[in-house]
Structure formats: C-alpha cells, structure tokens
Amino acid sequence: MSLPLPLAHELRLLEGVRLWLRAPLAPFTTIGTGGKADALVTVDAIESLVSVLALVESADIPWMCLGAGSNVLVSDRGYPGMIVKLGDSFHYVDELPSSSHVAEEAHLLVGAGAHLSRLAVAVAEAGLSGLEFSCGIPGSLGGGVAMNAGAHGSCLAFRVLELEVVSAEGRRVIPSSALSWGYRHCGLPPGSIVTACRLALTRGDRDAILMHHRALLRERRKTQPRGVRTFGSVFKNPQGDSAGRLLDQAGLKGVRRGGAEVSTVHANFVVNLGDATTADVLTLMMLMRQGVQRTTGILLEPEVRLLGGAFPWPADCPILQESPRADG
Numbered sequence: 001m002s003l004p005l006p007l008a009h010e011l012r013l014l015e016g017v018r019l020w021l022r023a024p025l026a027p028f029t030t031i032g033t034g035g036k037a038d039a040l041v042t043v044d045a046i047e048s049l050v051s052v053l054a055l056v057e058s059a060d061i062p063w064m065c066l067g068a069g070s071n072v073l074v075s076d077r078g079y080p081g082m083i084v085k086l087g088d089s090f091h092y093v094d095e096l097p098s099s100s101h102v103a104e105e106a107h108l109l110v111g112a113g114a115h116l117s118r119l120a121v122a123v124a125e126a127g128l129s130g131l132e133f134s135c136g137i138p139g140s141l142g143g144g145v146a147m148n149a150g151a152h153g154s155c156l157a158f159r160v161l162e163l164e165v166v167s168a169e170g171r172r173v174i175p176s177s178a179l180s181w182g183y184r185h186c187g188l189p190p191g192s193i194v195t196a197c198r199l200a201l202t203r204g205d206r207d208a209i210l211m212h213h214r215a216l217l218r219e220r221r222k223t224q225p226r227g228v229r230t231f232g233s234v235f236k237n238p239q240g241d242s243a244g245r246l247l248d249q250a251g252l253k254g255v256r257r258g259g260a261e262v263s264t265v266h267a268n269f270v271v272n273l274g275d276a277t278t279a280d281v282l283t284l285m286m287l288m289r290q291g292v293q294r295t296t297g298i299l300l301e302p303e304v305r306l307l308g309g310a311f312p313w314p315a316d317c318p319i320l321q322e323s324p325r326a327d328g
C-alpha cells in the first residue's frame with residue numbers, strides 16, 4: 001500500500017509536519033532491523049498532530065506512534081501504514097527549580113519526547129528524587145509511560161499524576177487514576193498518543209541521588225549487555241520469576257541465528273551482531289520461548305512490540321514464513 005498523493009499533499013501543508021514516503025525504519029529502532037514504512041511523519045504541534053491522526057484515520061490508513069525505538073521490532077516487510085513521531089518541540093521539561101529551592105514535592109510537566117535517562121539526570125541535578133530507577137532506560141518518556149517502563153522495583157506509574165494525550169478527536173488530559181496501570185501496561189485509550197506527563201517528584205539530596213544513579217548504572221553495566229544493539233528485554237517476567245534466569249537455565253545464552261544472538265551477559269536480551277534481520281530475531285525468540293517451555297512448562301510472553309506483524313507464533317508467524325533469511 002502507498003499513501004494516496006492528495007493525502008500526502010494535505011499532510012505536508014500542516015504546520016510543523018514533515019513527511020517521508022517509503023521511510024526506512026531500522027535507523028529509528030535501537031535493534032536496527034526491519035523494513036520501510038509506507039510513510040513517516042514528524043509532528044511539532046498539538047493541533048497538527050490531531051489533524052494528522054484525523055486525516056489518516058479517515059483514509060483508513062493504519063498508524064503507530066514510535067518513540068525512541070527501544071522495545072520495538074519492525075517486520076522485514078516493513079509497516080503498511082504511517083509511523084508518527086513527535087518532533088523536537090515535545091522534548092521539553094518545565095522550568096526546573098534550583099536545587100536549593102525545591103519544595104517537598106514538585107509537580108513537573110514534561111514533554112513525551114524527553115529521553116528518560118537524560119530526564120533522570122536533569123531532575124537529579126535539580127535535587128528532585130523519584131526517577132532514579134529510569135537512569136539507564138533507553139527510551140522516551142511517552143513510550144515509557146505507554147508500557148509503564150520500570151526497573152529496580154519502581155516504575156513510571158508511581159510518578160505520573162496525569163497525562164496529556166492526543167487522538168483524532170483532539171487533546172485531553174487523563175488523570176493517572178483513570179488508567180489501568182499494570183506490569184508493562186498503562187491502559188492508554190486506543191488511538192491515542194501521549195504528548196506530555198505531569199510527574200510528582202520529591203525533594204532529595206542532589207549528590208545522594210546522583211550517587212544512587214551511579215550505583216544503578218554500575219549494576220546495569222554488570223548485568224545487561226552494553227555498547228551493542230538490542231531492544232531491551234525480550235520477554236516479560238512471568239509472575240514471581242525472571243525470564244532471564246529461566247532462559248539462562250535453559251542454556252540459551254550465546255545461541256545464534258543469522259546475525260542475532262542471545263546475549264551472553266543477560267539471556268533475556270537479543271543482540272544484533274551487525275547484519276541481523278527481524279526474521280533472525282524472531283527465529284531466535286521462538287527458540288528461546290520453546291526452550292523455556294520445554295524445561296519449565298512456562299510460556300513466556302513477549303515484552304517487545306512487533307510493528308508490521310503480530311504474535312502469536314511460532315507456527316503461524318507470517319513474518320517468519322516470508323523471511324528473507326530465516327536460517328533457524
């Protein structure tokens with residue numbers, strides 16, 4: 001499918017909208033695999049974002065919002081629709097108090113495009129505590145909220161007061177209490193994009209917070225692969241257990257398919273060794289899932305979002321059947 005030209009023309013006339021046709025998506029993902037989208041837009045104004053969604057939906061074209069590109073895997077066949085990315089104007093943070101003038105609690109409005117790790121450092125520098133857990137998470141705030149990103153026993157649900165979301169109907173503010181937060185889940189209304197979050201942070205000691213960051217980053221460097229292309233955790237942790245531990249016990253570390261490898265550092269990560277295809281990654285994921293099922297009876301559930309295809313697999317995964325190089 002390609003984008004109808006009159007629609008492309010209309011989109012290009014909107015303020016703050018940039019449009020690319022047949023856009024390669026691999027460079028927009030942290031794992032670096034997958035094909036092209038029919039179209040990709042970056043949007044820099046709320047009103048234009050509403051118009052983009054309204055136009056695309058009325059033309060019956062599927063769309064998805066892409067944040068920093070972690071936690072997603074793009075089909076090798078690409079995405080048959082439009083990818084929406086928030087532009088630089090969504091990378092804002094409310095004016096931060098100076099670290100000597102922080103009240104007991106600060107409510108901070110942050111644009112959804114803000115990078116979680118950088119945000120964690122910026123608030124720490126201002127003497128605000130509450131985002132320490134996110135200091136090594138390679139995602140955007142909006143993407144993080146959409147999947148309730150978490151680490152070290154904390155998650156974004158604990159800090160979000162309200163969300164600003166945009167859909168084809170317009171902009172609205174949703175209080176945190178109206179969402180159905182869960183493990184890697186926030187219950188965002190379908191068809192909506194998070195554009196900003198109001199976060200509740202508390203006063204803390206700047207140096208102590210930064211020291212905490214350093215300890216968490218040291219821990220992350222020891223236990224998770226770094227300096228390589230991954231998309232984060234492959235599978236969700238099953239209730240009361242760790243997917244990484246189960247995959248490790250099943251002997252999967254270091255297993256390779258094509259250009260993809262189960263990390264030798266942490267078994268719940270897949271590394272793109274350089275020339276992996278999404279089919280390689282999916283083949284490996286299938287083996288990982290089967291390995292754990294065989295040894296424990298537990299069926300792991302993917303945490304990664306598949307763009308341009310759908311789980312369930314293995315048997316009926318269309319992406320695998322049409323893979324250019326599924327040599328598993």
Ligand code: EPU
Nearest residue numbers: 151152153223232233235236237242244245248265266267
């Ligand atoms: N383990 C192994 N072998 C492995 C990996 C882990 O035996 O290959 C063991 C560890 O030794 C530990 C246990 O499994 O005893 C748990 O491992 P870890 O502390 O690394 O935590 P995790 O449950 O694997 C979760 C999140 C991570 C987050 C870390 C740190 C999920 C799926 N993963 O990992 O989040 O960074 O805790 O808090 O919830 C992500 O979601 O993308 C992610 C990276």
